[in-house]
Amino acid sequence: ELHARRQSLAALIQWFRDEWKRIESRLVDSPLLILQHSMENMLRMSDGLIFLTSGECRHPYDVEEARKTKYRSKLSTLKERGDGYTCLYKSDAIYSGFGWDEFANETVGIQARLISILKRYMKSPWDYLERKGATELLESLLGQHELAVKELQQEVQNLKSVILEDIKLRLKPKKLQFATQDKMERLFVAYGKQTISLERRADNFQLKKDSVLPASYDAMSDWKRYELILSANDSAKQIKKRRMVIQDTDSDNDSVAAPPKRKKILEIENSKDNATGLKVKVKTTAARAEKEDSVHAIKAQMGVDAVGL
Numbered sequence: 001e002l003h004a005r006r007q008s009l010a011a012l013i014q015w016f017r018d019e020w021k022r023i024e025s026r027l028v029d030s031p032l033l034i035l036q037h038s039m040e041n042m043l044r045m046s047d048g049l050i051f052l053t054s055g056e057c058r059h060p061y062d063v064e065e066a067r068k069t070k071y072r073s074k075l076s077t078l079k080e081r082g083d084g085y086t087c088l089y090k091s092d093a094i095y096s097g098f099g100w101d102e103f104a105n106e107t108v109g110i111q112a113r114l115i116s117i118l119k120r121y122m123k124s125p126w127d128y129l130e131r132k133g134a135t136e137l138l139e140s141l142l143g144q145h146e147l148a149v150k151e152l153q154q155e156v157q158n159l160k161s162v163i164l165e166d167i168k169l170r171l172k173p174k175k176l177q178f179a180t181q182d183k184m185e186r187l188f189v190a191y192g193k194q195t196i197s198l199e200r201r202a203d204n205f206q207l208k209k210d211s212v213l214p215a216s217y218d219a220m221s222d223w224k225r226y227e228l229i230l231s232a233n234d235s236a237k238q239i240k241k242r243r244m245v246i247q248d249t250d251s252d253n254d255s256v257a258a259p260p261k262r263k264k265i266l267e268i269e270n271s272k273d274n275a276t277g278l279k280v281k282v283k284t285t286a287a288r289a290e291k292e293d294s295v296h297a298i299k300a301q302m303g304v305d306a307v308g309l
Contacts, residue, residue, distance in 0.1 A: 001098045001215065002052065002098050002099070002100070002145060003145070004215040004216075004218065005048075005051065005052060005098075005213045005215060006052055006145065006148055006149065006152070007218040008048075008213040008214055008215060008216075008217045008218060009045065009048045009049070009052065009152055009213050010152060011217055011218055011219050011220050011222060011223060012041070012044065012045060012048065012213070012217070012223050013045060013152065013155050013156060013159065014220050015220040015223035015224065016038075016041050016045075016159065016223070017159055017162075018220070019041075019227055019228070020038065020159070020162065020163060020166070022227075023037070023228055023230065024163075024166045024170065025170075026230055027166070027167065027170040027171055028170055028171065029230075030230055031171065031189070031194075031196060032196055032280070032282060033228065033230065034228065034230075035167075035187060035189065035196055035198060036198055036278065036280060037228040038163060039185075039187050039198045039278060040205075040278060041226070042156075042159075042160065042163075042185075043185060043200055043205055043278075044207065044212055045156050045159075046156070046180070046182070046185070047059070047212045048212050048213045049149065049152065049153060049156070050182070051096065051099065051212050051213055052099060052100060052149055052213075053099055053100050053101060053149065054075065054089065054095065054099050054100070054101045055073060055075070055095040055096035055097060055098060055099025055100075055101065055102055056089075056090075056093055056094075056095055056096075056099070057093070057094045057095065057096055058203065058206075058212065059206055059207040059208075059211070059212050060206065060207075060208055061207070061208075061209070061210050061211050062094075062096065062211050062212060063094045065096075065211070066094045066095065066096050066097060067094065069096075069097050071097055072097060073094075073095035073096065073097040073099075073102060074108040075089040075095045075099075075101060075102070075105065075108060076089055076090065076091050076092070076093055076094070076095060077091075077108065078105075078107060078108060089101075100142075100145065100146065100149070103142055104142070111126070114126075160178065160180070163178075164176065164178055167189060171189060171191040171192075172191060173189050173190055173191040174190045174191060175188065175189075175190040175195075176188070176189055176190075183200060183201075183202050183203070184199075184200070184201075185199065185200045186198065186199035186200075187199070193284055193285045194282065194283065194284045194285075195282070195283045196280075196281075196282050197279075197280070197281040197282075198278060198279070198280055198281075199278070199279045200277075200278060200279070201279055204277035204278075204279070205277045205278055206277050
């Protein structure tokens with residue numbers, strides 16, 4: 001099971017590497033669609049790495065599957081670590097039962113539980129098993145898995161660097177940030193008169209249809225169903241599908257019809273029925289336009305030096 005999920009993540013990374021190459025040239029035309037699509041897939045990779053390590057189930061499908069398994073994880077039963085304060089695993093979380101920590105945890109891991117049982121019959125059971133060659137294959141497989149996951153982590157980091165470099169090349173942003181702290185990930189891009197902010201807040205990001213790493217998705221072609229389809233009208237469509245709120249920076253009353261003295265901010269947020277729960281915010285700053293019927297404009301058109309007068 002662990003090997004199948006790891007293959008699924010490897011296929012996802014390979015697929016999205018090609019997917020990004022295909023769509024990044026359209027960043028100027030459809031920045032919001034492409035950045036949101038990319039952020040969602042990067043979060044899936046991040047959650048996939050955690051799924052392989054601790055086995056934590058962050059998405060409904062995986063939670064339900066873990067509850068059905070015959071051999072439930074014991075990681076959530078652990079209390080404080082050695083410092084007596086912090087906890088490595090959450091008591092209210094659901095774990096898959098086949099993550100790396102299920103084997104390696106020194107308290108409730110498979111090795112620790114096996115030793116506990118065998119101690120009824122011998123003093124140093126693991127040493128005895130090692131001398132008999134009974135642990136060689138298991139340790140070899142776990143070692144291979146640990147090395148493979150580290151390589152996948154590096155591939156995700158490399159992909160993130162490529163994405164950031166391409167954003168810089170295409171959008172030439174004044175400010176670009178991609179924070180990757182777990183469950184506080186945020187992509188912020190400010191370019192021209194527009195800013196786009198995409199962020200995950202705690203457990204709000206959810207995949208509702210399938211596992212974060214479906215065991216049957218072991219090839220790039222399996223992930224192709226998630227590709228982003230772009231059309232010539234996508235730039236307009238992505239604006240229409242979202243609720244728009246215009247805020248006047250000089251007034252607390254949104255209903256006032258008087259023209260603003262400074263500039264307006266057009267704020268676009270995801271609608272509440274967003275399936276992923278990714279927080280999306282777009283702000284467009286419009287340049288201040290002088291009214292043609294203002295006194296100064298009329299005087300200027302007539303050649304009057306208002307400032308001099």
